[in-house]
Amino acid sequence: MIRVDVTGKSFGGSPVLGPCRFDIASGECLALTGPSGIGKTTLLRIVAGIDDSFSGQVERPDNIAMVFQEPTLLLWRSVIENLTLIHPDLSRSEALDMLARVGIADKAELFPTQLSLGQQRRLTLARAFAGRPEFLIMDEPLVSLDHDTAQSMLRLIEELIAATEPAVLFVTHTLSDAERLATRILELRGSPATPSELSRKDIL
């Protein structure tokens, strides 16, 4: 169970986030939406434990994984090393299996700079799921991808989530993506921003 109880977050004295309280149960997928600049990524980074300067507390498991907005890969290490260095317990054959699941096994010895953006994002998914995380955080994982690539990535994310069953928190601008992946949708609104749950009726 992930328990988020943020009472506030400010940048340079100006409040960005107001009270944000929600739980994510194991196997549950929570989507976070809202207009650009409202504070979605800020809240995500607080929940992930990257940003410590906030009021409140967050309970999260140790084994977490994150898919960043940008691929955030080790560009100077090979594709397979991007898995084995981050997950030292992963054997080479397990890493190759994981790359095969995301469809880039034949790129294992290349550098990430030799991959397309879509392939780099597949690699970040492989990296996230390779550690079988209890809690997966994704910050707009489909941003900057063309429609077909985004759809195949979405299918891949669905498959990997079904196989691994982590608790998931992801940020998206696209309500259709949120509807497809998420069991619940939270929208950040107002200033300072606070979350409110969207029902199916709100979305329609």
Add this chain to the structure above:
Amino acid sequence: MTDRSAITALSLLGLLIFWSLAAWITGDPQILPSPVSLVAPLLAEIRSGELPYHLGHTLLRVIWAFLLAMTLGTILGLAMGRNERLNRWLDPWLVVFLNLPALVLIVLCYLWIGLNETAAIAAVTLNKIPNVATVIREGARSMDRELDAMARIYRLPFRTRLRHIQLPQLAPFIAASARSGVAVIWKIVLVVEFLGRSNGIGFQIHLYFQLFDVGMVLIYALSFIAVMLVIEWGILQPWERRVTRWRAA
């Protein structure tokens, strides 16, 4: 031979021709001997073992000072680039040491530590650390913060972060400071040897300066330049190509 190495060879040949012409116009081998006239004394110095002996001592001092300055400078620069509070405290020290003339540090090290090897290497190292730290600090500041966040999320141990995340990002800055560093260090080593050692290229230059033997001064200086070019082309440039090969991939 590639175009690039052909141009380098031709350029060096041009320098030799220019030197020969200047020697011919000067017409006094005591002021400027021609390159050809230096071959016989060069071979004599090699055969007698004098040149390898002094070259070896200077090279050893350069290697020691280089390794110490690069290691300590990289640690200091990385720490200052990553920690703004530490940077605010240490930056004035860096400015003081950057502006302290090399000669003053050399003299002070000899006065405080004594006319020995430790003082010689310490003087060169202290001269170079601030330059290395300044370059590496810029590198540390330009590192990708998202990779730090990724390392934190996946709980990567310190050694993995340093070896696979931080040092590869610093590699171009380390290469730049190593290449400029090695050139500056050997020049400072020569001054150190000139002032207070009884062997090394600097000591020999001092000796032949007193004898007003321009030819021998040139032989010793050029021999070491040749060694440094071998280090640059044989070690530093291949290493730089290796660590940055992912950029060209």
